[in-house]
Amino acid sequence: MKRFAAFLESLLLTPGRNQKIGYMVEYFRDAPDPDRGYALAVLTGNLSFRQVKSKFLKDVVLEKVDPVLFDMSYDYVGDLAETIALIWPEHGNSNLPTLSGLVEELESVQPAKLAPLIAEHLSSATPTERWAIVKLATGNLRIGVSARLAKTALAEFGGKTLDEIEHIWHGLEPPYLDLFAWLEGRGALPEVHRHRIFHPMMLAHPVDEEKELPAMNPAEWQAEWKWDGIRVQLGLGEAEKTMFSRTGDNIAHTFPDLVKTVNGSAVLDGELLVGRDFMPMSFNALQQRLNRKTVSTKMLADYPAFVRVYDMLFDGDKS
Amino acid sequence: MNLLRHDLYVDPIKAFIDPHEPVERALITHAHGDHARSGHGSVLATPDTIGLMKLRYGEDGAKKWQAVDYEKPIHLGPVTVTFYPAGHILGSAQILLETKDQRICVSGDYKRYPDKTIPAFVPVPCDIFVTEATFGLPVFQHPDPLGEAMKLLKSLQRFPDQSHLIAVYALGKAQRLIGLMREIGYTAPIYLHGSMINMCSYYQSRGIDLGDLRKATGLTKDELKGQLVLAPPSATKEVWSRRLSEPIIGMASGWMTVKQRIKQRGVELPLVISDHADWNELTQTIRDTQAEEIWITHGREDALVYWCQQQGLKAAPLHLQGREEEEEAE
Numbered sequence: 001m002k003r004f005a006a007f008l009e010s011l012l013l014t015p016g017r018n019q020k021i022g023y024m025v026e027y028f029r030d031a032p033d034p035d036r037g038y039a040l041a042v043l044t045g046n047l048s049f050r051q052v053k054s055k056f057l058k059d060v061v062l063e064k065v066d067p068v069l070f071d072m073s074y075d076y077v078g079d080l081a082e083t084i085a086l087i088w089p090e091h092g093n094s095n096l097p098t099l100s101g102l103v104e105e106l107e108s109v110q111p112a113k114l115a116p117l118i119a120e121h122l123s124s125a126t127p128t129e130r131w132a133i134v135k136l137a138t139g140n141l142r143i144g145v146s147a148r149l150a151k152t153a154l155a156e157f158g159g160k161t162l163d164e165i166e167h168i169w170h171g172l173e174p175p176y177l178d179l180f181a182w183l184e185g186r187g188a189l190p191e192v193h194r195h196r197i198f199h200p201m202m203l204a205h206p207v208d209e210e211k212e213l214p215a216m217n218p219a220e221w222q223a224e225w226k227w228d229g230i231r232v233q234l235g236l237g238e239a240e241k242t243m244f245s246r247t248g249d250n251i252a253h254t255f256p257d258l259v260k261t262v263n264g265s266a267v268l269d270g271e272l273l274v275g276r277d278f279m280p281m282s283f284n285a286l287q288q289r290l291n292r293k294t295v296s297t298k299m300l301a302d303y304p305a306f307v308r309v310y311d312m313l314f315d316g317d318k319s
Numbered sequence: 320m321n322l323l324r325h326d327l328y329v330d331p332i333k334a335f336i337d338p339h340e341p342v343e344r345a346l347i348t349h350a351h352g353d354h355a356r357s358g359h360g361s362v363l364a365t366p367d368t369i370g371l372m373k374l375r376y377g378e379d380g381a382k383k384w385q386a387v388d389y390e391k392p393i394h395l396g397p398v399t400v401t402f403y404p405a406g407h408i409l410g411s412a413q414i415l416l417e418t419k420d421q422r423i424c425v426s427g428d429y430k431r432y433p434d435k436t437i438p439a440f441v442p443v444p445c446d447i448f449v450t451e452a453t454f455g456l457p458v459f460q461h462p463d464p465l466g467e468a469m470k471l472l473k474s475l476q477r478f479p480d481q482s483h484l485i486a487v488y489a490l491g492k493a494q495r496l497i498g499l500m501r502e503i504g505y506t507a508p509i510y511l512h513g514s515m516i517n518m519c520s521y522y523q524s525r526g527i528d529l530g531d532l533r534k535a536t537g538l539t540k541d542e543l544k545g546q547l548v549l550a551p552p553s554a555t556k557e558v559w560s561r562r563l564s565e566p567i568i569g570m571a572s573g574w575m576t577v578k579q580r581i582k583q584r585g586v587e588l589p590l591v592i593s594d595h596a597d598w599n600e601l602t603q604t605i606r607d608t609q610a611e612e613i614w615i616t617h618g619r620e621d622a623l624v625y626w627c628q629q630q631g632l633k634a635a636p637l638h639l640q641g642r643e644e645e646e647e648a649e
Contacts, residue, residue: 012578013587065457066629072622073458082578086458127462131578 001096001125003031004039005132012143020145024153028180035099037175040154042136044147046174049106051114052137054080060115060122064089081138085131090123097121099136100175106137148247158183163200166248171196194314195235195267198248203231227308228283229273230290234307236266243272254292258305265316270309278306321447322398322416323423325614325637329416332395334363336414336425339639346400348427349411350375351490361385363393365402367410367525371490374517389438392417405429406440407594408491409522415443424608425449430593431600432464436498436527440604448610449637452618453595454573461573461597467590468499471547474567474588475505479545483588484566486552489515491594493549494522496571497529499592500547510535510543512550512559540564556585573597602626 010023024043028036041047061084062070070087077083097105102121109117118137122130135141148162151169155162160183171192172179181187204226207213232251235242241259243252252259255272262268274289275281281303289295289303323329327336334344341358348354348364350371355364357376361383362369369384387393389412392401402412407428414425424445431440454461475483487493493515500509508531511519519532535548543563554560555568570586573593581589596604601623605613612633615623620636627634 009578013581013589015585015587066626068625069457069622072619072625073456076456076619077458077577077579079579083458086460086576089457127460127576 001099001102001129001132003027004035004099004136005126005129007031007039008132008135008141008143009128011145017149020149021153021156024145024150025157028154028157028183031099033177033180034175037177037180038099038103040150040176041174042139042141043145043150045139045141047103047136048139049137051109051111052106052118054138054140056115057084057118057134057138060118061087063115063119079142081131081134081140084122084134085127088122088127088130092123094124096124096129102133102136147249154179154183166198166200168192168197169248170198170242170244170250193237193240194317195237195240195265196242197235197267198242198244199233199267199313200248201231201233201246201269203246224310227271227273227280229271229280229286229308232270232272232307233313234262234266234268234270236262236264236268238265251290254289254295255305256295257300258307262307266312267314268307268309269311269313270307272305272307274303274305276304280308321423322418322421323425323447323449325635327425327449327616327637327639329398331418332398332400334395337427345381346414347372348405348414348425349407351408351428354427357381363387363400365389365410365412368412369410370525371410371518371521374521390441403441403443404438406431406434406437409437409494409525409527411437413441413443415445421446423447423449424610426451426604428453428595429604430596431604432461432593434464434495434498434594435502436494436522442604442607445608445610447612447614448605448608449614449616450601450605450623451595452601452615452620452623454593454597455601455615455619455621455623457598457622459573459576459597460599461576461593462591464495464499464592465503467571467592468496468503471496471500471569471588471590472503472505474569475545475547478567482540482543482546482548482563482566484548484550484555484560484563484568485588485590486555486568486570486572486586487515487549488572489551490518492571492592494519494527494529495594496549496590496592497532498527501528501530505547506530507547508533510538510546510548512536512548512554514551514554515549535562538562605630605632 007027011020014020065087073087074083121133151165152162155165168190178190182189231246233244241252242250245251273280274286285303334346335342336346337348337354338345343360345359346363347368350368355372357380359381362381363385366386369386372380387402389402389404392399397418399417401415405411405413405427407430413427416423422445424443428451429440487496497509510533513536519529523529567588568586569588569590571590571592573595575581575589575591613627615636616639624634624636
């Protein structure tokens with residue numbers, strides 16, 4: 001836990017993108033399995049503990065701290081994890097579990113034993129370790145590292161391209177032992193199901209009307225309307241469906257209405273739009289539905305989603 | 320009637336404590352600019368506070384200087400005034416005002432963590448304790464300063480090709496950090512921004528060993544490579560710092576407790592070393608004085624007022640004019 005806490009702190013305090021990548025490469029190189037895999041899951045937002053919410057942690061703290069003093073402190077600090085880390089009144093010196101030890105504990109502990117377990121660890125930790133424990137447990141990092149930056153560091157660590165990482169990313173699971181084995185040249189490229197793979201897209205770009213357009217032979221081209229939505233890739237499998245944005249984020253959970261209606265075994269390339277009877281509404285209307293954790297019934301009724309398909313990348317297993 | 324008013328005026332002897340404007344008679348707790356100003360008629364303070372004030376303001380920074388040693392009571396009419404060590408910076412004192420009816424102690428700024436450059440804080444039993452509250456929230460729990468100095472030493476060893484530029488206040492913090500680094504075995508020269516040289520020389524002239532100190536000004540980037548350089552907080556952001564190649568920017572301050580603040584300031588190497596009392600020191604000191612009434616001069620007074628009231632003590636914030644808040648308050 002000590003190494004992980006120091007690592008998170010370095011990432012937060014380092015302003016430069018390249019230095020952040022440097023810290024991540026160093027951590028991926030030096031930390032053992034499965035710690036580094038869990039750290040990667042934390043950085044990419046792929047680890048969460050349903051039982052541990054901010055409210056729960058606040059209650060654990062209020063067992064030991066006056067609520068008025070806690071609120072005054074929270075107002076000043078502005079970050080819950082940090083307020084808890086700093087205000088925690090007990091300072092032991094016992095050993096903390098490793099990162100993976102803590103992850104396994106949080107995943108398996110009985111609900112009734114969760115609060116005493118967290119309290120015990122907070123009492124054993126330094127302020128920075130407490131901060132890291134709370135960040136890890138709530139999954140709310142805010143340390144200025146995007147999932148994409150973490151994958152960029154991963155690519156640099158393994159001497160691969162970002163596309164190669166993105167390609168298999170959604171087929172992998174924490175603690176990513178097969179991924180690290182491949183990156184270190186100890187194992188083969190991890191095998192993942194086709195519909196869980198993100199295939200980097202060729203994006204539309206403008207053509208120079210004077211120079212490039214005359215040289216293009218219309219017989220070799222097919223014209224498509226440029227819809228004002230967002231480009232997506234639908235991966236349809238028997239048990240599971242994915243919908244990737246152009247940056248490789250799986251946004252299927254945000255569009256349950258759409259995902260429910262497409263079935264089969266294929267990978268489709270198209271434009272995500274909202275509107276009734278397949279009549280596209282404005283991009284602004286589509287934005288109402290993006291980046292939501294939960295989608296209300298009203299949202300589904302007002303802005304129903306659909307996809308204009310440009311291409312079928314795979315029909316079953318055939319490309 | 321109290322011996323002391325809420326604006327820190329001692330009526331029977333017509334004197335102000337740490338006045339913001341020039342007055343006839345001033346009692347000064349310590350030499351930081353927000354407590355010790357120039358232009359007073361007479362100044363009563365410890366010899367080192369007077370020495371440091373003269374360094375800043377010159378001999379005519381006050382019309383008359385009167386030095387008084389720690390724990391030597393002086394009788395001014397009906398009031399006995401005694402200066403006790405406050406453990407904040409060299410010369411810093413708490414001022415005890417005493418009549419046959421009442422004892423009031425004004426803390427000035429203070430801390431109780433060990434500081435080998437100066438005499439340690441002495442708790443003074445009193446009826447009314449006037450305390451600072453710079454770090455008056457329970458989130459401020461300062462760590463062992465030697466551990467923080469070790470962080471700096473490790474970084475110097477880990478990045479031997481980079482300069483380490485550490486922001487410190489010129490009076491007090493600079494000398495304390497140097498002392499801590501010497502204590503953990505850092506013997507290399509330490510390079511100083513021009514504004515710190517006088518203060519460091521003063522400490523050295525008082526027999527405080529700070530080791531090999533040199534001027535940073537005029538040296539090349541190569542000469543400062545791998546070296547420890549101290550500068551006031553403002554200089555770390557300015558042109559001045561450009562003389563260093565890819566410096567690691569650090570800061571030694573109690574404010575370095577809060578990560579979001581560290582980030583806002585662009586500090587990569589935060590060192591939580593404070594010359595002010597943290598929450599536990601504030602509350603412990605209030606208990607130690609056994610005072611039943613607490614006045615709070617400056618800082619985050621709300622939480623401390625609330626805590627005092629929870630303990631059944633009378634407490635009031637003073638809202639003094641001219642005390643520097645936040646980052647500049649060291």
